[in-house]
Amino acid sequence: MHNRYQVNKYRSDMKSAFSPLSATLPVPFRAGVRYPGPMSTWTEKYRPNSLKDVIGNPTAVSELQKWATSWEKGSPEKRAVILAGPPGTGKTSAALALANDMGWAVVEMNASDKRNADAVRKVALRGAITQTFTDTGEFLTTAAGGRKLVILDEADNLFGREDSGGIGAIVDTIRQAGQPIVLIANDFYALSRRSSSLRSLCKTIKFKSVHPSSAKAVLRRVAKGEGIEVPDEVIEYIADHCDGDLRAAINDLELIARGESVIPTKAVEAIGARDRESSVYAALEEIFRSGDARRAKESVRNLDESPEDLILWIDENIPVDYRRPDDLERGFRALGRADQYLARTRRRQQYGLWAYASDLMTMGVSAAREGRFGGGQFMFPQWLMKQSRARGRRQVRNALAAKLGRHLHMSRRTVLTDALPAFRTLYGSDGDFKLAATLDLDLDEKEVAFLLDEKEDSHAVRHLMERVGKVRGKEPAPARGRLEAEDKESPDA
Known part of the structure; x- marks a missing residue:
């Protein structure tokens, strides 16, 4: 009974404290600051409250401050920024300190939250455009000047295999929210390669390791x-x-x-020595640009990449850094020998040959360069990208076939071979059918993009989803599916 009383009292205190009728909050509140509790870690307890207290990266902090100031002066050139850099360099602290300096409320989504397109719309977009309360508990509409900072932490890991249109939802949030947005990423390339629209909409600010x-x-x-x-x-x-x-x-x-x-x-x-997983981009830097074969070999020792994947990264980037024909020839010759050892490993199951393959693709490729390196931006392997896209398209196709099968009372295999080709042709040519089918089958952005053979963030897909949203707003609870209704409707109706 004692514990239940304490819980009920706590709930009552919290309800009254945050009620819009309250004249003041129970504690002084500053937007954007995480208040440490009695069991908080020291990283939270000593997190800086102002940008002037952020340690290191003065150039990045200055750029972030200028971007925020541009919001106060009017519409900024970029509505969102990407804070990119290694872990523990102050990216999240800088974002929260910025909100505190500017007096902005914070809408935050991080890796502990459910992470898909619906979650982004619910947490980030709706949080950015709805009303809030002032630091004295007074109601404040967004139109009245209640600026909010939307923070998407660990954005490069924000979506896993369950993602359905997640990147598209981030892009929509940036376009529609009308609020400052910060994306925080440890691996800039992992985030930026997923959407060209995301790169064009965001200003990138890079943080470096703390000295x-x-x-x-x-x-x-x-x-x-x-x-x-x-x-x-x-x-x-x-x-x-x-x-x-x-x-x-x-x-x-x-x-x-x-x-x-x-x-x-x-x-x-x-404590011991900190054994942190190496970045594949850092390994490429050592292989191509250090000029030291031993460092090139050591760079992949703790790398979380199989030799079969690593050789694709190196193959993609030899032309990026090796410009002289003789350097290219020597580099690809070493890589070709490494590929032969990998093939023998697979064929004969002799995994001791991996060591020879690894030495050739690191030390061999590193020693192949005699001229200056090109200094271009390292590229993600196109083959892996195409395989990933093909796998994603197959998953979308199979999910779509399952939906059609339930409506047409067919197996998924029959839909794939007989019904889907005709359905896709009709969907792309008949505007009314397209809208009705999207509503009736509850299609998402990926499925619509597959049927129209467009990208998820294309104008055609966004325009159709906007129409769907408007219709759903007017007809929230249809009695039956539109496709069934059209089939049963008489010609004279």
Whole structure:
């Protein structure tokens, strides 16, 4: 009974505190600030409240501030920004600090949320265009000036295999919200390659790894704030081994300091060397541009890529960096020998040959260059991209066939061979049928794009989905499917 009373009292307090009738909030509230609770981590507790407190990346912070200021002056050149850079470099902290500096409310979506097209529309788009409350609890409409900052954290990992039109939903949010939007990504290429519209709509601001000297200053400030004594050797070890990841450095300090007031030097043994997964782009940088065969080999040691996939990355990018014909010839010759070893591995199941293939595609390709490297932007393998698109189209085609099969009382196989080709032709040529079928079958952007042979963010697809949305708004609960209704309708009606 005691626990139930506490829960009910908590609910009552929260309800009254955030009621629009409340004159004030129970605690001073600042838009965009995550308030740490009693069990919050040190990274949350010491998160900067203002852009001037963000450590490192002064150029990126300045660009972000200028972009925000352009919103206050009127319509900015770009409605959204992509904050791109390695983990722990202050991207999320900068976005939240910006909201606090500007007095903007925050609508945030991160990796812990459900992540698909519907979720983006519900959380990001609706949150951006609906009303809010001021920091004193007064009701404020969006039209009255209630600016909101929409933050999509870990945007490069925002959608998995369950994604249905997720990138299109982000693009729609940027176009329709009329609010500043921040996309945060560790891997800029993984995000940008998914949509050309996304690249054109966003300003890109790149964050770099935090310098060890800056990390040391932050660690000393955290230690002072917690009232603990930490030897300089421990501070220096953590800062030097965090690989520019300030969040990881603070977490390491918290790990060895919990419950202690004086930290012994030997405490660093509990941390060990940070074994972070290498980026494929960083590996390509070492292979093509370091000029050091040993570094090229080491760059793929912790890489989360199979040799079969890595060879595709290298094959795609040899022409990007090797411009001299003799460099190209030597590079592709080494890669060809690596491919032979991979083929023998598959054919004979002798996986010890992988080591020879790896050496040839890293050290062999690295040693092949004698001239200057091209310095172009590394490219995602076209073969993998085409395979991914083909797999995605097959999934969309099969889902569409299943929907048609339920309506036509056919198996999916029969629909694919007999009904779908004719349906697709009729869908693309008859505007009324197109609208009715989209409504009746509840088609999404991917399925519409497949039937029209268009991209998801094309004008034809967006225009049709807008028409569907308007019709659904007028007729929210149809008694029966439109296709069935048209079949049963008499010629004289």
